[in-house]
Amino acid sequence: MRTTQELLRAAAGAKRALALCGTEQKNRALLAAAASLRAAAGEILAQNAKDLAAARGQIPDTMLDRLALTEERVEGMAAGLEAVAALPDPVGRLLEERSLANGLALQKIAVPMGTVAIIYESRPNVTADAAALAVKSGNACVLRGGKEAFGSNLAVARALRRGLAAAGLPEDAVCLVEDTSRASAAELMTANGLVDLLIPRGGAGLIRACIQQATVPCIQTGTGICHVYVDAAADPAMALDILDNAKTSRPSVCNAAEVCLVHREIAPAFLPRMKARLVDERAAKGLVPVQLRLCSEAAAIIPGEGAGPDDFDTEFLDYILAVKVVGSLEEAMAHIAAHSTGHSEAIVTRNEAAAAAFAAGVDSAAVYINASTRFTDGGEFGLGCEMGISTQKLHARGPMGLAELTSYKYILRGAGQTR
Amino acid sequence: MRTTQELLRAAAGAKRALALCGTEQKNRALLAAAASLRAAAGEILAQNAKDLAAARGQIPDTMLDRLALTEERVEGMAAGLEAVAALPDPVGRLLEERSLANGLALQKIAVPMGTVAIIYESRPNVTADAAALAVKSGNACVLRGGKEAFGSNLAVARALRRGLAAAGLPEDAVCLVEDTSRASAAELMTANGLVDLLIPRGGAGLIRACIQQATVPCIQTGTGICHVYVDAAADPAMALDILDNAKTSRPSVCNAAEVCLVHREIAPAFLPRMKARLVDERAAKGLVPVQLRLCSEAAAIIPGEGAGPDDFDTEFLDYILAVKVVGSLEEAMAHIAAHSTGHSEAIVTRNEAAAAAFAAGVDSAAVYINASTRFTDGGEFGLGCEMGISTQKLHARGPMGLAELTSYKYILRGAGQTR
Numbered sequence: 099m100r101t102t103q104e105l106l107r108a109a110a111g112a113k114r115a116l117a118l119c120g121t122e123q124k125n126r127a128l129l130a131a132a133a134s135l136r137a138a139a140g141e142i143l144a145q146n147a148k149d150l151a152a153a154r155g156q157i158p159d160t161m162l163d164r165l166a167l168t169e170e171r172v173e174g175m176a177a178g179l180e181a182v183a184a185l186p187d188p189v190g191r192l193l194e195e196r197s198l199a200n201g202l203a204l205q206k207i208a209v210p211m212g213t214v215a216i217i218y219e220s221r222p223n224v225t226a227d228a229a230a231l232a233v234k235s236g237n238a239c240v241l242r243g244g245k246e247a248f249g250s251n252l253a254v255a256r257a258l259r260r261g262l263a264a265a266g267l268p269e270d271a272v273c274l275v276e277d278t279s280r281a282s283a284a285e286l287m288t289a290n291g292l293v294d295l296l297i298p299r300g301g302a303g304l305i306r307a308c309i310q311q312a313t314v315p316c317i318q319t320g321t322g323i324c325h326v327y328v329d330a331a332a333d334p335a336m337a338l339d340i341l342d343n344a345k346t347s348r349p350s351v352c353n354a355a356e357v358c359l360v361h362r363e364i365a366p367a368f369l370p371r372m373k374a375r376l377v378d379e380r381a382a383k384g385l386v387p388v389q390l391r392l393c394s395e396a397a398a399i400i401p402g403e404g405a406g407p408d409d410f411d412t413e414f415l416d417y418i419l420a421v422k423v424v425g426s427l428e429e430a431m432a433h434i435a436a437h438s439t440g441h442s443e444a445i446v447t448r449n450e451a452a453a454a455a456f457a458a459g460v461d462s463a464a465v466y467i468n469a470s471t472r473f474t475d476g477g478e479f480g481l482g483c484e485m486g487i488s489t490q491k492l493h494a495r496g497p498m499g500l501a502e503l504t505s506y507k508y509i510l511r512g513a514g515q516t517r
Numbered sequence: 518m519r520t521t522q523e524l525l526r527a528a529a530g531a532k533r534a535l536a537l538c539g540t541e542q543k544n545r546a547l548l549a550a551a552a553s554l555r556a557a558a559g560e561i562l563a564q565n566a567k568d569l570a571a572a573r574g575q576i577p578d579t580m581l582d583r584l585a586l587t588e589e590r591v592e593g594m595a596a597g598l599e600a601v602a603a604l605p606d607p608v609g610r611l612l613e614e615r616s617l618a619n620g621l622a623l624q625k626i627a628v629p630m631g632t633v634a635i636i637y638e639s640r641p642n643v644t645a646d647a648a649a650l651a652v653k654s655g656n657a658c659v660l661r662g663g664k665e666a667f668g669s670n671l672a673v674a675r676a677l678r679r680g681l682a683a684a685g686l687p688e689d690a691v692c693l694v695e696d697t698s699r700a701s702a703a704e705l706m707t708a709n710g711l712v713d714l715l716i717p718r719g720g721a722g723l724i725r726a727c728i729q730q731a732t733v734p735c736i737q738t739g740t741g742i743c744h745v746y747v748d749a750a751a752d753p754a755m756a757l758d759i760l761d762n763a764k765t766s767r768p769s770v771c772n773a774a775e776v777c778l779v780h781r782e783i784a785p786a787f788l789p790r791m792k793a794r795l796v797d798e799r800a801a802k803g804l805v806p807v808q809l810r811l812c813s814e815a816a817a818i819i820p821g822e823g824a825g826p827d828d829f830d831t832e833f834l835d836y837i838l839a840v841k842v843v844g845s846l847e848e849a850m851a852h853i854a855a856h857s858t859g860h861s862e863a864i865v866t867r868n869e870a871a872a873a874a875f876a877a878g879v880d881s882a883a884v885y886i887n888a889s890t891r892f893t894d895g896g897e898f899g900l901g902c903e904m905g906i907s908t909q910k911l912h913a914r915g916p917m918g919l920a921e922l923t924s925y926k927y928i929l930r931g932a933g934q935t936r
Contacts, residue, residue, distance in 0.1 A: 114854065118877060198899055202888055211910050212880065290728065294910050309709065313728050315911035336933040343935030435533060457928045458537060461631065469621055469931030478936070479927070480617055491630050491713050491924035492734035493912035505910035508898070509876045512888030514755040516762035517897070 102285045105240055105273040106292040109213045112268035113238035117210045119267065121187040124234055128183035131233075131261030132176040135226065138257035139172045145249035146222065153246040157220070160350075164220045165247055175226035175254070178483075182230040185482045188500040189236040203511045208504040210236030212294035215286040216485075217242045217308070219300040222250035228299075229258050229272045231485050235503035238271045240293070242286055245278035252276075287312040295503075299486050302413065317494060319486035322352035322441035323413050324471040327430045327456065329447035330361040334368055336468060337446040338375050343470040344444065345376065345388055350415045352487060353442050353474040357410060357420045359430045365423045366399055373400045376419065386417045395423040410437050427452050431459045438462055440489045442471040463489060463496035521704045524659055524692040525711040528632045531687035532657035536629045538686065540606040543653055547602035550652075550680030551595040554645065557676035558591045564668035565641065572665040576639070579769075583639045584666055594645035594673070597902075601649040604901045607919040608655040622930045627923045629655030631713035634705040635904075636661045636727070638719040641669035647718075648677050648691045650904050654922035657690045659712070661705055664697035671695075706731040714922075718905050721832065736913060738905035741771035741860035742832050743890040746849045746875065748866035749780040753787055755887060756865040757794050762889040763863065764795065764807060769834045771906060772861050772893040776829060776839045778849045784842045785818055792819045795838065805836045814842040829856050846871050850878045857881055859908045861890040882908060882915035 100108070119127075135142070146167040153165060194206035214237045218224045225241055232239035243251040255274035263269045275282050286293055287308060296316040298308040308316050326344050328337045344355035360368055376388040390402035391409040402421075409420040410433075424430045434443055444466035445456040453467045464474045474496060476484025481499030488494045494502035519527070538546075554561070565586040572584060613625035633656045637643045644660055651658035662670040674693035682688045694701050705712055706727060715735040717727040727735050745763050747756045763774035779787055795807035809821035810828040821840075828839040829852075843849045853862055863885035864875040872886045883893040893915060895903025900918030907913045913921035 114878070114880075117880065196899065198892075198897065200892065200897065202885075202892060204898065209880070309732050315909055317911075333933070339933060339935055347936060453930075459533070461533075461536070461628070462926065464927045464929060466621075467928070467930045469929055469934040470936055472936040473617075473619065473621060473929065473934070474927075478617065478619065479623065480615065490734055492736075495924055496927050505914055507881065508883045508893075508915050509886070510883060510888055510892065511872075511886045514752070514758060515888040515892070516758055517766060517889055517891040 099276045102275050102277055102282045105275060106213070106289050108270040109238040109240050109273050110292055112270040113210070113212050115268050116233070116238055116271050117189075117212075117236050119236065123266065124187065124236070125183040127262045127265035127267040128179050128230055128233060130265040131229070131258045132179035134257045134261035134264065135172065135176045135179065135254065138253060139169060142172055142250065142253040142257065143167060143169070145253040149247055149249045157246055161220050165222065165250070167222055167250060171223060175223050178227055179230045182234050182483055185234065185500060187234065188504045193506055200515050200517070201512065202515055205509045206506050207509060208501070209507050211503060211505050213238045213240060213292060214295045214297065214503060215240045215242065215289070215293045215314070217283050217286060217296070217298045217300065217304060219244045219304065220247050222247045222254055224299060225251045225254040225274070226258065227483075228485065229255070231483055231500060231503060233262070233267070233271055235500045237503055238273070240273045240275060240286065242275040242282055243278070248278050283307070284311060287314060287316070290314055297486055317486070317488050317498070318490040319488055320352045321413055321439045321489055322354070323357065323411065323437060323439045324353060324355045324441050325357045325359055325434050325438060325443045326355045326471065327359040327434070327443070327445045328361060328364060328368055329427065329445055329449060329452050330363040331449035331452060332364060332368070332446040333448055334364070334371060337368065338371060340444060340446055340468070340470050341372065342375055344472055345419050346380070346385075346417065347472055349417050352413075353472050354415070355419070355444075355471050356412065356414050357422065357437070359422050359424050359433060360396070361430070362395075362423050362425050365396065369396055369399045369421070373402070389418045391418065391420045393422040396421045413439070427455060431456065434460055434462070441487065442466065442474040444469060444471050463487070518695045521694050521696055521701045524694060525632070525708050527689040528657040528659050528692050529711055531689040532629070532631050534687050535652070535657055535690050536608075536631070536655050538655065542685065543606070543655070544602040546681045546684035546686040547598045547649055547652060549684040550648070550677045551598035553676045553680035553683065554591065554595045554598065554673065557672060558588060561591055561669065561672040561676065562586055562588070564672040568666055568668045576665055580639050584641065584669070586641055586669060590642060594642050597646055598649045601653050601902055604653065604919060606653065607923045612925055619934050619936070620931065621934055624928045625925050626928060627920070628926050630922060630924050632657045632659060632711060633714045633716065633922060634659045634661065634708070634712045634733070636702050636705060636715070636717045636719065636723060638663045638723065639666050641666045641673055643718060644670045644673040644693065645677065646902070647904065648674070650902055650919060650922060652681070652686070652690055654919045656922055657692070659692045659694060659705065661694040661701055662697070667697050702726070703730060706733060706735070709733055716905055736905070736907050736917070737909040738907055739771045740832055740858045740908055741773070742776065742830065742856060742858045743772060743774045743860050744776045744778055744853050744857060744862045745774045745890065746778040746853070746862070746864045747780060747783060747787055748846065748864055748868060748871050749782040750868035750871060751783060751787070751865040752867055753783070753790060756787065757790060759863060759865055759887070759889045760791065761794055763891055764838050765799070765836065766891055768836050771832070772891050773834070774838070774863075774890050775831065775833050776841065776856070778841050778843050778852060779815070780846075780849070781814075781842050781844050784815065788815055788818045788840070791840075792821070808837045810837060810839045812841040815840045832858070846874060850875065853879055853881070860906065861885065861893040863888060863890050882906070
């Protein structure tokens with residue numbers, strides 16, 4: 099077993115070689131890693147069965163499901179590696195080129211970050227996904243998964259490393275942290291000089307811990323208190339479709355809506371239809387009905403639970419929707435400014451001026467006009483993949499793909515210039 | 518007097534209005550601020566005289582000089598505001614535009630960061646410079662200067678605020694922190710949700726404190742252990758000019774060279790000329806001679822003090838140069854990887870392959886081929902201005918101009934799309 103410090107130093111050794119790798123070599127390594135993963139499927143599933151047996155009764159069933167691997171899921175990881183191999187190389191892009199007044203020829207070129215550390219929770223497929231994105235973007239990665247998935251993660255990481263080595267890449271380009279205690283997470287958060295970028299992928303508690311403790315550059319990801327604002331000029335049928343989709347298509351993900359703001363003019367007509375769609379019709383179909391948490395004005399129009407003081411500041415990740423009536427577009431935007439996590443917000447309106455004001459005035463990573471918030475996703479945005487969704491404004495905002503895993507440097511050529 | 522919390526909330530109130538300001542209005546405000554600064558020159562100089570009187574004997578003479586304002590320096594600040602007004606607006610740039618497979622029309626648009634907090638040390642002109650860059654990039658700013666410059670900073674900030682107000686901008690777009698104790702710096706570093714970007718501008722101690730304590734997004738700036746590598750194939754006369762310029766033209770700045778690496782093949786011929794140029798000729802001209810700190814191999818060729826264990830990891834900011842003989846380009850790059858702060862490095866060579874390998878392999882913000890490291894500067898890079906020089910890889914690297922003070926958001930227009 100290597101200590102976390104030893105792994106970080108090994109990754110630092112690998113990152114220099116990796117940064118200089120050409121596209122062909124990185125792609126060959128990803129394909130070799132995919133083949134190695136398929137060949138190791140038996141070993142991976144055996145380790146996963148042990149992890150599952152140990153975790154049963156210790157963690158909730160939903161987490162057990164996230165932990166469980168099947169042949170299909172292993173194949174999905176391998177196919178994911180191949181898909182990343184097929185994406186364009188983000189490294190080496192010429193971002194700017196110009197001659198300076200002093201005669202220097204300046205080029206601004208995309209380069210890898212260096213070592214990317216990723217702290218994640220139960221799903222073992224993150225091990226393969228994150229490693230693929232890191233390698234393709236020329237970064238070494240240090241992966242720190244949850245303890246309940248450790249055996250599975252180790253089997254996946256070993257298979258990936260064999261693939262990299264077979265293609266002539268340093269296997270330490272992908273390092274799995276073997277200490278799954280809190281101490282190792284804290285070590286990654288404070289490994290200045292050895293971690294160039296830290297990406298936490300997990301629940302609000304993990305993100306908060308990283309914000310509080312990290313001294314290395316870190317990207318805040320994934321908390322989404324997303325709003326759908328139904329404007330006075332909304333097409334009500336479209337608003338219902340969008341709201342239904344944003345709330346119920348997958349309530350556990352960060353781009354699901356948690357709050358519906360409804361303009362006062364449309365509220366008396368819209369709210370009863372909303373309740374019928376999200377509550378009554380779902381119940382009639384045997385689907386989980388949405389629990390509505392209503393502001394007093396909405397509660398005077400439709401029946402439902404009153405909203406408590408925290409309901410407009412909670413990421414429910416469940417079939418729960420907070421509902422508030424607002425008097426104007428400005429009030430809707432002010433509410434969003436005060437309560438949003440800056441992830442994704444939508445307006446439903448036929449009024450172009452309202453749409454433009456909402457798009458300009460709402461300060462979130464993704465602002466939708468007449469579409470569901472659920473589209474905030476690397477795949478949907480055409481990035482081909484995703485390392486997470488940034489809810490901060492520094493460096494990357496919204497879905498992070500390969501380009502967001504690069505930095506840049508300036509190369510300046512002269513003929514002896516001095517200043 | 519307003520507390521730092523009150524100022525942060527006032528800035529948060531101003532930032533929404535500022536983000537929506539058009540280019541014309543921001544430019545008018547910057548010109549009004551310049552006029553207001555000129556009109557307040559008497560008051561500013563009077564406050565500065567009080568600051569200087571109080572600081573005399575308390576701080577070193579070099580810092581007194583940085584603290585001192587003159588009519589010319591006030592005019593310089595006003596002219597700086599006008600120069601920033603003349604630069605292109607970084608906000609609203611269309612960074613990407615495409616249609617997604619699902620029919621959504623995606624636009625990626627540059628937006629302000631929000632509130633930028635800047636912690637700086639003695640020079641009162643930073644108050645005007647930083648405010649100008651923040652306002653032009655649509656950001657509210659919270660400025661926290663050093664206590665010895667407080668009266669000067671307050672007079673400058675008041676003049677700027679009067680100018681903004683005269684042009685119809687919220688005056689809280691520029692807030693000066695009135696508490697100059699360490700507590701207020703710590704408050705800015707941990708004001709999550711109220712500070713969108715923290716930029717420390719000052720010495721290594723300040724930068725270190727921010728890295729250790731900041732929980733808000735922060736950019737590491739300015740520490741420069743810059744290297745000049747004199748390759749075996751260097752033109753010796755060019756190498757001398759570049760090294761002399763990089764070391765002696767302004768030793769106190771971060772883009773000055775601190776270390777010279779010399780290839781073993783050229784060392785016996787080059788080192789005596791280097792000593793003649795940097796030591797003997799300077800002394801003969803009555804200039805401060807450079808103190809050389811030599812590795813043992815260099816010390817066998819020329820006389821000079823031996824390098825101590827820390828000399829290759831120190832930002833001297835003085836007429837001191839650490840000198841090391843290396844056996845190869847690879848050894849030079851490995852030394853830089855181990856000891857550089859990632860700011861600026863130069864190679865002097867006539868060998869194209871060596872130049873290309875150095876440019877590709879050295880992981881610093883700016884890599885020079887046959888030019889002085891002193892060019893790493895926003896003005897020299899054609900950015901028109903500079904908020905500091907980032908030595909980290911997240912978000913911005915190298916000189917930070919207006920574009921580096923923006924983030925982006927995605928605006929997606931649909932026709933009722935759901936996922």
